[in-house]
Amino acid sequence: MRPFTTHTGIAAPLDLANVDTDMIIPKQFLKSIKRTGFGKNLFDELRYEDEGQPDQECTGRPLRKDFVLNQDRYQGTSVLLARSNFGCGSSREHAPWALDDFGIRSVIAPSFADIFYNNCFKNGLLPIVLKEEEVDQLFEEVEANEGYELTVDLENQTVKTPSGTEFSFQVDAFRKHCLLNGLDDIGLTLQQADAIHAYEEKRIQTAPWLFEARAL
Amino acid sequence: MAKTLYDKLWDSHLVQQRDDGSALIYIDLQLLHEVTSPQAFEGLRLHGRKPWRLTSSLATPDHNVPTTVEERKSGVNGIADPVSKIQVTTLDDNCDEFGITEFKMTDIRQGIVHVVGPEQGATIPGMTVVCGDSHTSTHGAFGALAHGIGTSEVEHVLATQCLVQKKMRNMLVRVDGELSPYVTAKDVVLAIIGEIGTAGGTGYAIEFGGSAIASLSMEGRMTVCNMAIEAGARVGLIAVDQTTIDYVKDRPYAPKGAHWDMAVEAWKDLVSDKDAEFDEVVVLNGADIKPQVTWGTSPEMVIAIDQDIPRPEDQADAVTRDGYARAWKYMGLEGKKTLADITLDRVFIGSCTNSRIEDLRAAAEVVKGRKVADTLTQAIVVPGSGLVKEQAEKEGLDKIFTEAGLEWREPGCSMCLAMNADKLGHGEHCASTSNRNFEGRQGFGGRTHLVSPAMAAAAAIAGHFVDVNELVKH
Ligand code: SF4
Numbered sequence: 001m002r003p004f005t006t007h008t009g010i011a012a013p014l015d016l017a018n019v020d021t022d023m024i025i026p027k028q029f030l031k032s033i034k035r036t037g038f039g040k041n042l043f044d045e046l047r048y049e050d051e052g053q054p055d056q057e058c059t060g061r062p063l064r065k066d067f068v069l070n071q072d073r074y075q076g077t078s079v080l081l082a083r084s085n086f087g088c089g090s091s092r093e094h095a096p097w098a099l100d101d102f103g104i105r106s107v108i109a110p111s112f113a114d115i116f117y118n119n120c121f122k123n124g125l126l127p128i129v130l131k132e133e134e135v136d137q138l139f140e141e142v143e144a145n146e147g148y149e150l151t152v153d154l155e156n157q158t159v160k161t162p163s164g165t166e167f168s169f170q171v172d173a174f175r176k177h178c179l180l181n182g183l184d185d186i187g188l189t190l191q192q193a194d195a196i197h198a199y200e201e202k203r204i205q206t207a208p209w210l211f212e213a214r215a216l
Numbered sequence: 217m218a219k220t221l222y223d224k225l226w227d228s229h230l231v232q233q234r235d236d237g238s239a240l241i242y243i244d245l246q247l248l249h250e251v252t253s254p255q256a257f258e259g260l261r262l263h264g265r266k267p268w269r270l271t272s273s274l275a276t277p278d279h280n281v282p283t284t285v286e287e288r289k290s291g292v293n294g295i296a297d298p299v300s301k302i303q304v305t306t307l308d309d310n311c312d313e314f315g316i317t318e319f320k321m322t323d324i325r326q327g328i329v330h331v332v333g334p335e336q337g338a339t340i341p342g343m344t345v346v347c348g349d350s351h352t353s354t355h356g357a358f359g360a361l362a363h364g365i366g367t368s369e370v371e372h373v374l375a376t377q378c379l380v381q382k383k384m385r386n387m388l389v390r391v392d393g394e395l396s397p398y399v400t401a402k403d404v405v406l407a408i409i410g411e412i413g414t415a416g417g418t419g420y421a422i423e424f425g426g427s428a429i430a431s432l433s434m435e436g437r438m439t440v441c442n443m444a445i446e447a448g449a450r451v452g453l454i455a456v457d458q459t460t461i462d463y464v465k466d467r468p469y470a471p472k473g474a475h476w477d478m479a480v481e482a483w484k485d486l487v488s489d490k491d492a493e494f495d496e497v498v499v500l501n502g503a504d505i506k507p508q509v510t511w512g513t514s515p516e517m518v519i520a521i522d523q524d525i526p527r528p529e530d531q532a533d534a535v536t537r538d539g540y541a542r543a544w545k546y547m548g549l550e551g552k553k554t555l556a557d558i559t560l561d562r563v564f565i566g567s568c569t570n571s572r573i574e575d576l577r578a579a580a581e582v583v584k585g586r587k588v589a590d591t592l593t594q595a596i597v598v599p600g601s602g603l604v605k606e607q608a609e610k611e612g613l614d615k616i617f618t619e620a621g622l623e624w625r626e627p628g629c630s631m632c633l634a635m636n637a638d639k640l641g642h643g644e645h646c647a648s649t650s651n652r653n654f655e656g657r658q659g660f661g662g663r664t665h666l667v668s669p670a671m672a673a674a675a676a677i678a679g680h681f682v683d684v685n686e687l688v689k690h
Contacts, residue, residue: 016542017535018414018514022654027633031280031299033254033306035367051660054299083535085415088448089654091350092252093366114418114450115350115364122368172382173236185368186265189376192232192240196268196378199231199242207228209471209479210244210343212271 009078039101087116252348327601337467417449589679
């Protein structure tokens with residue numbers, strides 16, 4: 001996995017609560033068996049006027065002018081500002097894949113849905129929870145200032161605005177460690193193979209029915 | 217110390233607790249389907265890894281399989297959409313390559329993963345169950361710790377039999393009292409979501425309790441736990457009782473003989489201790505719940521059938537007002553006052569929320585001897601599995617549906633998320649027994665209203681929403 005340490009980039013405000021995973025990447029694009037190539041269909045229904053099809057070339061499709069990421073001033077956005085309960089709905093990891101493929105490195109919101117939040121960390125994407133009023137302030141500032149950039153610092157757990165204001169955020173120590181170092185979760189867990197075997201040996205004594213070869 | 221059911225399940229699956237609060241949790245069962253697994257198998261191959269324990273996985277294609285008899289005749293080769301076909305073929309190939317049991321498209325046991333697992337007795341009390349699908353919460357109805365995971369975690373569980381998790385907080389949602397006629401598990405869970413909101417359960421494992429929950433059948437309990445995720449909770453749970461045990465007994469994958477007796481003894485402990493403490497408790501009175509219908513684009517935008525549709529301008533909170541205004545526009549509600557004012561275009565009875573035999577019986581009972589309104593473009597019934605379909609046909613439900621003018625389809629997710637040909641047209645309103653009414657969920661520009669099977673059936677007959685109690689009176 002690509003490590004995340006610090007990142008500075010253009011921020012864009014997506015002023016909508018409860019953005020669900022169907023909005024982030026509609027289902028017709030989930031038919032892919034790959035992890036890449038979802039960026040052009042990120043927010044497909046919010047972004048384009050027409051209905052997108054898998055494998056379709058998107059450059060000529062009519063854009064919705066009012067959608068934030070279509071506006072000139074937000075081209076090259078890599079930090080997405082969002083409202084509460086971002087990423088609710090399905091478990092599709094295609095949602096963080098699409099954000100990543102589009103170029104988003106961090107999403108800042110007052111709250112996230114659990115599964116989406118978790119999926120971000122597996123893909124080098126940093127979801128940041130800030131207080132409601134802090135997010136409000138960022139929304140106001142970004143809308144008022146063209147070219148507004150935010151600096152996200154994972155090591156120090158801060159978000160810095162162009163005027164130098166810093167907001168700190170919480171992140172789980174294990175997730176932070178993995179993300180900073182771009183560590184492969186599975187490799188780490190496999191280092192604990194002995195503990196897993198030991199658990200299995202104990203469990204099979206007390207709940208043997210869970211270990212039956214239950215194939216039909 | 218007194219423990220909740222969730223605490224007990226967590227403790228019995230703890231492989232390793234780490235100082236930073238994260239833990240390794242052992243996974244007993246992983247269900248796999250075609251949409252969220254290809255990249256996980258690819259990851260295994262890339263790293264030269266093998267599944268840790270083959271007997272812990274069960275696969276079946278469901279999201280993208282076609283549901284017409286014609287397309288289903290020749291299995292995977294019959295899938296008209298080439299992209300869907302690749303995905304289903306990929307699942308078949310991966311399961312064959314790695315040696316994972318799969319119910320392929322032509323197998324009568326094929327169906328929606330969350331219908332198939334319990335039906336086969338693969339899901340049993342006291343387990344941990346995961347699947348690359350958020351509605352894995354369904355399996356919590358069995359007193360199992362079950363939740364949806366992303367594809368990286370699917371790969372993680374395949375390779376290590378474990379997940380890295382942090383313990384959630386405990387919430388109890390208690391529904392006391394007796395439910396009125398035609399008020400079903402679906403109405404109960406929609407009412408709960410209306411009460412606590414779509415983020416109300418975020419970070420919690422919700423245990424559903426109280427006499428109204430205990431009175432539900434296993435099918436009903438699965439409907440309730442299925443939608444825990446729509447309240448933001450990855451995990452929904454219901455304590456084990458005799459209803460649970462009776463349902464599991466003698467199913468193909470369920471423990472047998474001496475193991476069965478041992479298991480039943482152990483399962484008796486799968487209840488929250490009397491004085492267990494919950495971080496949050498919500499109480500509803502079952503007798504107050506009326507048939508529910510969603511009017512907007514989030515499951516929390518739900519009202520009882522006899523209520524007026526709430527208007528954006530009446531909302532005090534600015535974010536709610538904006539959200540309501542957006543939903544009003546998307547749903548085309550201008551000039552509408554009540555749910556009955558909405559003319560329906562399609563009706564969908566199916567999905568992992570409501571496609572089990574009991575759901576089909578409830579819908580059939582309502583449409584029996586009646587005719588679908590001719591203003592409807594389509595009304596379809598999609599059983600949750602091949603075995604549900606077979607059972608329904610044995611009972612003659614298929615005839616009741618087709619005589620009333622509903623289509624009887626082959627099992628799969630179908631119009632719940634419209635990855636196959638079953639979908640809504642732009643602007644069309646659908647009474648749907650599924651679980652999500654998000655924008656575009658059932659088709660680009662489609663407008664979904666979530667309801668119970670009985671309410672969907674009543675809506676099919678009337679052509680608009682009505683209280684099923686009123687309809688059956690006539
Ligand atoms: S029926 Fe719908 S909600 Fe259930 S697994 Fe299939 S797509 Fe998901």
